[in-house]
Amino acid sequence: MKQPPRSPRSLPPEGAPLSAWGGPARTEGTDDDLSHVSLLDLFREDALTQTRVLSDGLLALEHTPADAAALEACMRAAHSLKGAARIIGLQDGVDIAHLMEECFVAAQRGELTLSASHIDALLHGIDLIVRVGDTNPAAAVTRADVDTFAMRLASSHAAPGQDAAATSGTRATSSADEEATMRAALALLGADTAALASSSPGPAHTADTGATEPTPSRTADDSTARASEAPTASLAQAPARERTTREPDRMLRVRADNLDRLLSLSGESLVESRWLKPFAESMLRVKRTQRDAARALDAFYDALADRLDPLTLAALGDVRAMLSNTQQLLAARVDELDRFDRRSTHLAQQLYDEALQCRMRPFGDATHAYPRLVRDLARSLDKRVRFSIVGAATQVDRDILDMLEAPLGHLLRNAIDHGVETPDEREAKGKPPEATLTLDARHSAGKLLISVSDDGAGIDLDRLREAVVRRQFADEATAARLSEQELLEFLLLPGFSMREHVTDVSGRGVGLDVVREMVTAVRGTVRIHNEPGQGTRFVLQLPLTLSVIRSLLVEVGGEAYAFPLAHVRRTLELPRERLDMLEGQQHFPFEGRPVGLVTAHQLLGANAPEETRENVAVVVIGDEHETFGVAVDRFLGERMLVVQPLDARLGKVKDIAAGALMENGDVVLIVDIDDLLRSVDKLVRGGQLDKVRRIEGVAARRRKHVLVVEDSLTVRELERKLLEKRGYAVTVAVDGMDGWNALHSTNFDLVVTDIDMPRMDGIELVTLIKRDAMLKTMPVLIVSYKDRDEDRRRGLEAGADYYLAKGSFHDEALLDAVRDLIGEAR
Template sequence: MSADPSMLSLFAGEARGAVAKIRAALPSLDGARAASAAKSLRSAARMLGFDKYAALAAKLEAAFLEDVAAASSNPDVAKAVGILSECAEVPPERIPGAVSEKEPEISAALEAGFPLRKAAPAPAIPPAVSAPRAKSGPRDSEMFGVFLEDAQTQSAALSEGLLRLERSPGDMPAADSLMRASHSLKGAARVVGLEWLVNLAHKMEDCFSAAREGRVKADSAFFDLLFDCADFIASAVAARFEGADESAAGSLASDISALLSGSYRPAPQRGALSASSEPAPRASGSSVKVSAKSLNNLMELAAESLVENGRIEPYREAMIAVKNEQEQIARHLENAIYALEGSPGAEAAQAHLELARRAMHKAIADVRAQIESFGEYSRRNVLIAGRLYSEVLSSRMRPFSDGVASLPRMVRDIAKSFGKKIDFEIEGAKTPVDRDVLEKLESALMHIVRNACDHGIETPEEREAAGKPPCGKITMRAWHSAGFLKISVSDDGRGISEAAVREKILEKRLAAPEMLENISEDELYSFLLLPGFTTKPDISEISGRGVGLDVVQTMLHEVGGTISISSRAGAGSAFELKLPITRSVLKSLVVGIAGQPYAFALARVYRTVKLDASQIRSVEGRQYFDLDGKSVGLVSGARALGFEEPRNLSNSVYAVVVADRGNLYGIEIDSLPAESELVVRPLHERLGKIPCVSSASLSEDGLPILILDVDDLVSSIDKFLSSGDMLMRRPAEAETRELGRILVVDDSITVRETQRQILEGAGYRVDTAVDGMDGWNSVRLNKYDLIVSDIDMPRLNGFEFIERVRSKESAKSTPIIIVSYKDRQEDRAKGLEAGADAYLTKSSFQDDTFIETVRNLISG
């Protein structure tokens, strides 16, 4: 099947995104994600007839599933990923030629074998900076726990002190702190019998003393060697001293002796840059005596206690209402007594009424006293619950500096590698951050800072030519604001080139030229967050692959955060992240949709608006309104959530506006929303993934509230916007002009688009789903005449998807075709056993087999 330009363009985008995902997944050893990306690449390549390219992707897929840790350090794997990337980086029309030219390299890569179960070759790093390997260790020593904590502290002090001394060679307090740290480490190591560490720390102490006294020059060789020593010790600490490579430690000590005697000759390349390209693993558990699960449970209970105490106030208000009613009755009694005065024979009645009046006043006084006591109890209870919540929350919190401790060293190494001068500052280092959020932040912030070092900060010569000081500056700041954690990373470099971003958008065919003419700055910069998107023409060890900001965006989606990007040409760039302080309690906006309560995470809400009918305009079946100079698409929240009833037309509409990747979306709601703090409760795993819903909570009166998944909701809205199916129901007669409605389920965009074009060309209406779970959600909400499904898909594979479809009463008889590259008899049998009506290979697209099977099954 010959590939037309549009299909090549789709393949190029999918291939670049897949390679970017592989490169992002390998450092974190996420084998499932890497394999899923390789699988998508394999399917897309086979669809276009790039068989050897597809075979290499399949080989990588198997390697990632077999042993991702070994694959991540295997040079043959890295080379194979590079080949796949190079073929996809050329303009789409040149991809067939590029694949053909690379065939010899692809063949060699296919024969390489990927010996994952064998030990991977050691990286080309001198023994002095290799990670220590164990012979024996003092882990059973009674003093080891105390020693390990001390070693962690002194190791961190060594790294921090070296950075300070390198920035300011005359900083005597920094030299003193380094001498104290090495001396303390020497003494602690002697207690537990680590003689190699005693010797190395002693040599380091001598070196710092010599530098302080001017007996040795604190030059580049001095700092490189001492940083290598600090790295070696940090590696041993991270490994909990599971043995000691005494020869490597001895080599480092000998190098220090040579440095002191003036005979030291540094190795040509230390490899420090690659050693710090990812955050070092952090030893954990040494000082925490409570399991993470127990801590999470405590956090949930404390948060629930805080919210539950907020429900006491309505009871007090109810008691006040009762008191007010009693006072009204007392007034009526008094009026009756006054009315009976002077009436003949009324004395007895007046006496009884007086007794009733006095009893009522006593009851009112009692109720008033109870209200006061209840109010005091309520205040104390809320105070205690608040203190409990704060204490448990603080036990989960860690200072922001814990998550960014490796960044100053990383900046130093990158600056040295590229011949730049960079001053890196961290403000708000003590800002408390939830440990779960902080762990996810590390990698994201590392990528932002690396981009600032590489893309942003210029060389000293370039800065001086631009009238700037030769040393660039990167500032990272963390603070709390309005219940959220905010983090900014700014630099005074060259800034983001809007022209380069626009050029890359057009080159990748991500937007039409006429669209780019009116695009806002926020919308333009949002393209930087796409997988595989980079404006850098060359690829380095640090950046240029389009992975970094995609990692940031993925992290933000996981924790429910947002990012904003600003830049000024020649003056620098700034990235600001907004995240929840904790993930246990959600600051939310509670709204009504189709008569039911739903909640938006407040961090994702851009604005709430009330629109008059005159402010809403219709263009080609779509409805829009203007906000802050932007045109915002409007969709019924009920329709987006799958409710079929049309909206109740009125003179005004309430809407919540959410932001996603620089775009704004308006969602119609029933009434004015209310802000609330909700305790987040995960949905039961048996429910699976509910469309557009992430979790649940309870309102103050005990009613369930579903918390919306904004990313899922935006995808649903995009479908409405692209189809024109907005606030109004699709006319029934539109259905009759189509031969049938078909659902295509495949995780490869190239395969989906190929099937969609074939089916729509034959007169069918086609919906698409990106995986089995997305397909299942579509089947639950819609009725189809036929379903086409792949087998290998994330979240829910084809066999599981078909079994679920067959379990749904209304879809039991819907014809299903499996279309897969797998042509084994056992796969065919398994597919038919699961409930498929036909099993085709993807070669069926090259003739009429596929479309004829569709026609035969629909016609019945």
């Protein structure tokens, strides 16, 4: 049943792109992702889907040209592209798709056998379809490109029903099935169906001559006819009758941030459900207390039964009965609560697991382009390669999957260019002329293993040694002593290549470096297995997901922080006497060498504990080249944490990567180890490291930290210099909003603020501070030119602890006020 249009709209002029017409209008029931995008964007989405089908089908037809299923799929995809291009008014796309469709129809009829030259021409047509409608003039398809494609296709075969010249000049008219496609797409996107019904699309015009020519007729079987009647898949989504059918394996597009919010909310629901268990346990304690009270009452009743009058005994018996009934009622309710606790926890866990599964995608989603890449590169190098993908259904975290595209492409190109031999060379070695290249993905021991293996020549270790010396990565003596595994590691270094001359494919030494960089970013490993003369295998070992991490929980300044275990080398409990000074920095012995020690309190801006423990808890981070120990207050154990990204409005928080929720609902911050190492290096080079003994109360005390909020540069710098000269640590903010943000990133002992400031004035800032549960105990000093009684009263009523007028301002007045509020600097 047709839905009435929401608002009247008219069709664009003949041949004009509908995206320029304003795009689709929002209609009831229209998917949010489609309701605000242009038709040109929809065409591009459709083209990506259909060209993927075409590419896969053509690669299959290259090996089995008579594959009926592949021909049918390719014909359907080309026809859908033709209809979609006609809707958008992209005549070049219509012509390209029409030529491809006619080629597939001829192959279906047996009039044509697809050869390698046909496949090359058709793959070139796919490349043109992807570029059709590109807004960049340098990348857009021109009329000359279409004519060249027509001639190239015609040179491979005589096009059915027309010669090459006619093929290049043809403009197909709008057939009934394509008109139906236009109607379905425009109806879905909100166009005026009444206007569409009253306007009959005219014939498409020839770009060069303006002549019109009907689409060549053909005798099609039933399946072909059905295909011509089907609307464009992505533009029209599906007919109404199909949309009502819920296919279990159908795919839906969902925004990534929506999935992240779903995962975050499911994690919070899981935390909330776990709150019921301790509550149920507390109710059990109430039940036991009530039972003890009933027993005491029974004992009291038995002891006084022969001493009390009948009326009192009857009243006491009623109390006993009421208490017994209450006890039974409480027991029943506790049992119900326990059952509800188990059900809600189970459902919350299922919800969380399903939400987490939504982040996973099949490995095959990232491999669609590789068969074409392998085929084209092998042909350009005069090599024959049979490529296979194993484990396409293996589930991979979407973030990792997105990161794999470039590394795997480099590994495949490297295998074809360096590993695989030419057919003549393979036959001379007794190998089949066609090489085998395999991309494999699987789960193993809680890790994702991805391997790229070939049965080529393998890596010549002698040539590798020569390349190491030639590129001056090592001298001859050192290179001669290197083991096989050590030699193979050079392949992953930036700038290293075994090619003496740069080619279009290799020689610059950037390919395998990309692989190592990606693997290092996710804290995985890469291994190279080499069998000279038999082949090479690159194995990437990666985490299954970046959404859940095993972490070491530590306490720093009374707060919990998480160190990802993949980044932690060791945890130690060091006696203080094992800490030594070396060149002004504290060190401790680790694996036979001194390792520098820094404090988490200084790195994370936390307060040091007042008590001093006998041993120092140390987390060792870094690699073989750069290792540091981070002193924390104590270890809290290991946890599996669900990573929850920080709000984008916070920007990059120094030394913090993300957050997570504990089982009890407490928030824990996940440390960014790479950022932390950079902070350590900066402190070391600046000679600003605090010592563990001092920071933990053995020597001097921590300097008190003051936040100065002032929009006047002169006053701000004057206050800063006065306070720093007296020994206070000072941070400045240019207005109230800047000061409020600073309060949430660093711990302060005092806030000194003006009143009149842009974005947020001092009264608002003081009010927010005193309303915040974490900040309300912090003293606030107002320094303002306003010296009237009402201004002073407003500031103090907002919660300020001290009001100082700038009119009577002098150095000692400010310092005395600060000292009265928080004491001396140390």
